[in-house]
Amino acid sequence: MEINDNKSIEMDELTNEKLLSGHEYDGIRELDNRLPRWWVWLFITSIVWAVVYVFVYDVFKVAPHQQEEYKNEMAAIGGGSQAQQAMAADTAGLVQLTAQANLDAGKATWNRLCIACHLAGGQGLVGPNLTDNFSIHGCGYKDIVNIITVGQPDKGMISWKAQLTRDQILDVASFVATLSGTNPPNPKAPQGDPCK
């Protein structure tokens, strides 16, 4: 760009750089410095990068877009928790766990996920009261494991097998079994059938 409406050359005293003549706006002057080289290279590099990017992703399509990325991610983990879904709600031979470590782990899961419907003491609000002597899906330990695993979504109990491991389910079921008869405050009215 040629800037030549200057007649006499004026210099900035501090930097000894050329001032543009005719460029004076309410006392503000402008210097005739060229663009900083590093800035020009930054600009050129980013534009080259941009062009290459579009060619790689959208013209030659040699890099994966998000849909392929997702496919690759899922393929790499071979199903993840999906594999858990293949796990049948097999309760044969299950025995309620009584070790403190299992109950503590179960309680931790309970506090993270279950209390949003059954409340902290298991007294029930959205979900049924788990401390009384009634149950919708059966009172036994195996029944509890079953309902946590497969759920009853149309009644609001989701299946947890995609979010909890088998061991976590067994632990939390064991903890739930200990809630029976604890008489927390403000219990929800009984639902389901009396336990035998």
Place this chain on the structure above:
Amino acid sequence: MENQTFYYDNKIVKYFAYATLFWGVIGMVVGLLLALQLIWPDLSFGIPYTTFGRIRPIHTNAVIFAFVGNGMFTGIYYSLQRLCKARMFSDILSQINFWGWQLIIVLAAVSFACGMTVGKEYAELEWPIDILVALIWVVFGWNMFGTIIKRRTSHLYVAIWFYIATFVTIAILHITNSIAIPVNLFKSYPVYAGVQDALVQWWYGHNAVAFFLTTPFLGLMYYYLPKAANRPIYSYRLSIVHFWALIFMYIWAGPHHLIYSALPNWAQSLGIVFSVALIAPSWGGMVNGLLTLRGAWDKVREDPVLKFMVVAVTAYGMSTFEGPMMSTKTVNAISHFTDWTVGHAHIGALGWNGFMTFAVLYWLLPRIFRTKLYSTSMANAHFWIGTIGIIFYAVPLYWGAITQFSMWKEFTQEGFLKYPNFLETVTQLKPMYMARALGGGLYIVGTVLGLYNLILTVKGGNFLAEEAASAPALVSTSHTGESKHRWLERNPVPFLIVALLAVLVGGLIEIVPLYLIKSNVPTIASVKPYTPLELQGRDIYVREGCYTCHSQQVRPFRSETERYGEYAKAGEYVYDHPFQWGSKRNGPDLSREGVVNGKQYKPNSWHYNHMENPQKLNAQSIMPSYKWLLGDKLDISTTPRKIRIMQYLGVPYPEGFDKVANQDLMNQAQGIVDDLKIQGIQTTPDREIIAVIAYLQRLGKDVHAADQTAGIAPLK
């Protein structure tokens, strides 16, 4: 040549300066309240008008359009007159600009508190106020252009280039994004839906940042920084190159708000590459500003005005580097929907806009009051408290963002999400939120100190309303051999037209194909229009600002589909006027909430209890109570008109459906009431909560209906 004497209008500058300080304090205090609500949800006070979802738009709009907006007008009204050697074109237009803008701000605050919102970020204003904004903006442009036309200087200085770009682009953005069909005075539906609405909105949203928060402030920098430093601008050529590159390229970058979303890949790619290529044009302003200070750094040590400017320009440089980085897929994959975005926005707002505004006020108020700043040491204190405030604000949010996305994405060895409950990832952030509130609080302390200092300055001064100046009239002289750009600088109308063309290209190339090429939004056969009850429920969802905390956009990552369900498809949003994808998750994504076999599903009674008192179900929850939804009656008088507007917008309701829509609505409501009754909840079908539950239970259903078998098989 004979000198003409004329008078600068300082009164209008004074008005805008006062309004800047007034709204600044209010906007920031509302921000602090929001920050505290994220720690203590009870600070929503249990009433609709002060809940997070309603006052968040008050904060953002107050800071952007009231504080920064008035600051921008202050700076422009002062500098434009001096750069044109002319009084403002019309005192009446100046007054209309001022009072109209303040009226808009008041109307905005009241209407947001009352839940009147379009539900699109930074464009929440309902249509009557939108029209007022457009009119006042045109008044501003008219007044500015009138002044430019009758100027006594031959060429337009770079600051004015930025002012012109600001005017023309904001006008286009605001009008295009706000096109809507009114239901009544207080409610309208945007004409765009889903993906298209998202693209138009973020084309607007991103460029509101560009042309309301960036270009006018670069203009201010180009005037006030060389003035305060008494140094010449480093490079005129850099001004030219970075100005045109900036306005041409900025407009393309909007899609970077929608990376890993249902937006077509090609549009995402354009957003990414233009964002990265914007680093140099953005930095051009910073470089030209900082290099202008060569030889004046000793003054920076002394003068609080220059200190504020240096930090402002540096914050601008940081922000305009961080933004492009956040636009890359690698960073965006983890930063999006977290507090990183909020931290990034505040480096810009508090650092760049806030500090530049204070610098302008500290520089200009003593001048128009013909006095010295009351206390330099108080201004220095303001500077340091504000700077520390910004650091305390941003660092905890970055830390919190890293914490949260790590938790979102962490899997156990068995292949399960380590933190399947979203709430766990929020509870972890509370200490960071406290530190952030402290940072914001410090910034406000600084602002109040500045306010006090300026009040005392004004009190001790002697206001000069009409400042005499003189300059010879503009006469046409020969400009032989001048460069093309130099010619453009003498001809404001061609300048405006070239600027207009520069900003139109990007928008047109990105937006038009999304309408014309059908394959950009593949339809999904199972996606059906909302029922009347769901539509009413959705409007309440919009009214309450649920999108300020909940996204409706599952991203194509294992960590997202494991948590929420199927990732978002463009075709599922085709009936969403407006789209509600959100940009920050203070709570979980809701777009799969209604999938009965899904991972997020909750029964009707859960939603009922949760809206009444979220903490009853999750003691740690930071969601405010929405108990009024349980008592307030749903206004169904609007249903027929809403259905007709939807039909007009292309939603395939059957002919004449508007006449039976309310019957359909009541039937569906009764079903939900019956279900709640089984759970021991007594209510009636005409309550707002019923419509909200209906809407939440619809979310994601249609997409998952497409492949039922892929879900978890129910027991029976």
